[in-house]
Amino acid sequence: MRAPLVAFFVVASSPCVAPAAVKPGLEGAQELFRQNHWEEARAHLRAQWASLPEKDRPTATFLIGRAYVREAEFYRAAHRFAAEVGLAYLDELAAARANRSVAGIPLFKGLYQAEVGRNADADRTLLAVPATLSAEWKASARLRRALAVHRLGRVQEAAAALAEPAPEARFCRLLAGGAAEPPLVAPKAGRREKLLTAVLLYRAGRAAEAEALLAGINLDLPDLEDKSDPRKLLRFHDPLVTNAWERICWERAVAALMPLAAGASGPEKGLAAFYAGLSLLRLGASEESVKLLQGANASSFGPELQSSARLLLAAATWKARAPTAADLAALWDGTEAQPDAVLLWDELKRGDLAKTEPFATKLAARLKGLLSSGDRPPGALVGRWGLARLGRGDDPGSLVDSLSEHRDKSNKNKLEWNDPLLLLALCAASYRDQEYPQALETLFELSKTFPGLRALQWNLQGIYAARQKAGGEARISQ
């Protein structure tokens, strides 16, 4: 038998993954964190907590919280990407004449429309779901339509459905911006119910109960299967699961960081306040977020976080009072030097703001050249940049090239060498560029570390199969 040598020479000279000889204590966790093994870093610290020196514990707590923030950032991006892909997959299924009788297709198409914010479409689609659906899914259609209708401004029309006591209704109420208490009795079964209730428990400050519900939960199972055609199996994944999981990650970050943010002074305090504030902002808890960001001691921040905190605090006031052009110009001048802040600016453009500078032209130009400074940018920043550019509809082929420049060529899908956000951005750009095998390959590697990506894999594979027939050969086994 021939011994196959590597085809590409740099692979031959590439470093091999070191054996798992993790150093004890904080140092080992720091190393795992730098290698993007966030869950392992936390587990490492928790396993050794009793023997951890007292002086290391604040730093260890910060690392645990920061690892959750990194994970939440990843799942936030994955959630958005999964929603885009999921809707495209349902569109493909809906376009096939053979699928006309599959009741799950219009239902899940509506669910994904609601998830990506196409509320008017969701309203129409979910109103017309087939009568053959089970009562459970009819209820989901009603609730998700209510959420879409609420977002369209028809609050009264949505109120009755959103006031229902089921966990899903409560969760939708939370997404609609209202208060939502967890149900009095936690569900004993039902994956979605447990997950949604865990989010509500976290919001109510009952983290331990939430974690008890999450124990052993499998994020990768399909929510509905259709076997009406014996020649094929259709699987549907509710986008609310990914949505809920992203929120769980942010909630875990808040729970880990709040004691530090509220605790004694130290280098961890200000940073914990910033990241807890950021996490709360992502959860829609603006008031709590502003309090933390205002209370954070900015002296412990680097210039990146100082600019980001300044921008986040300013943006929090824009809901009550729209900024003037002069406000925006001053803020832009004071923050645009920091790439992290520029990416935050990109998230803030909405409504009438988009017609004002820097949103009209300056931001696009700055974004385009964001990575061109001399220093090698962190992979997470590159990933966020790629996702922001994709969000703007930039050419995916060019983005694949640009992002690939920052990927380790010899270890192209290894987390130790590549930030997960960079890999996810590459995956999304490849998908947009219709390079499905590349997107799936990267996604497959990511899914080895990050649970909950199976829905995205399945849907992307389905698109591949529909648009390029060969893709059907590679159906992902579940």
Added chain:
Amino acid sequence: MKQSGLLWALLGLGLGPNPQAPAPQPGAAPSSKALAMITRPLALRNVTATPDQNEANPRFSPDGRYLSFERRSGAAQAIFVVGTEAAGGASERISSQPPRGAASAEDALLGGARADDSYNAQISFYPGAPGFIFTGNGGSGVYRLYEGKLGGGPPRALTAQSKEDGHPAVSPDGRWLVYVSARAGIGKLFLRDLTTSAERQLTAGDRVDLYPVWSPDSRLVAYTSGDNDNHDVFVVDATTPQATPRQLTTWKYDDLRPTFSPDGALVAFYSNYSPTGEEKEWSIVAVPADGSGPAKGAALAKLVVAQNVVTDPEMGPAWLPWGHAVIYARNLKAEWNPIYAVDTETRGELRIETSTRMNHDLTCSRNGLLAFRAQVASWDDVFLAALTRTP
């Protein structure tokens, strides 16, 4: 074994115990003048002696005064250089990633997120070390060649635009650099005049060319060329533009990582041809460098000088600095990969007893030093020994 799992997996090599043809008894009188010069027992010195890190791939400077090795730390890898003349001297760390500014408070809490995470390897010294060229990625995914000097400032990229470059080899006369670049998608050899910086592509075609190495007279370059199915050994005259490479092997077996004998007459390489017919066993073959020898078949098989050897593609077979003898580790896992030397002319063989385990990466200096990697506890260290008291 803790090292290099990926490469072995890629190469599909077997490392399990495998009985060999009868080996000379330990301590038997060597049947060759070249082997008789080897001091026994060797006085070994562990030059790394790190209790919790792996070191690998030792390489000597041409004059033997310096020894480099590569040390892994997580995903990062740096090159270290130590003097060989005095024990206990400080090592110099070499990396393609320039020192960063002061870390932020957050970086500090996270253990230096801006720590050097670059990958560096394959150092090649100028004949009058302290200058050197090596492969590095600067902490990014782009592999380039870097140039530096011992005791000098941070190494700098040899060319700003280069990418996917590696396997640098400075010619013994210090004038030329040959290296591999996959800038056009496939690894090919490039020749750079180190005095004028002029470059030209040395090899063409659609096969991947790897592991270039210079003949002692700085005229020929031997290398491996092939694809996923098969690799052969080639030699090209680097001093003649448009020279056609000579193919030293043409058979179906994989032939990897050639090295020149000290006088340049022979080229030794690893081959997965095994006289015993055992799959996964590798041999060392020594052929005339001028292409006058057989390239295939039974005639080439007769030029096997060692069987069931441990292959280290980053290093290649190690020639003793005198005679025509190769020193190698035999693939006998149950005996911790013992070290042997073989005279390629007489086929006389000598087992060199050491107290080390899982020997790998053997290399010799021109002034008669031997360096190799071996395990201490569960970590790989680099060992150094004088092969003879009167080299």
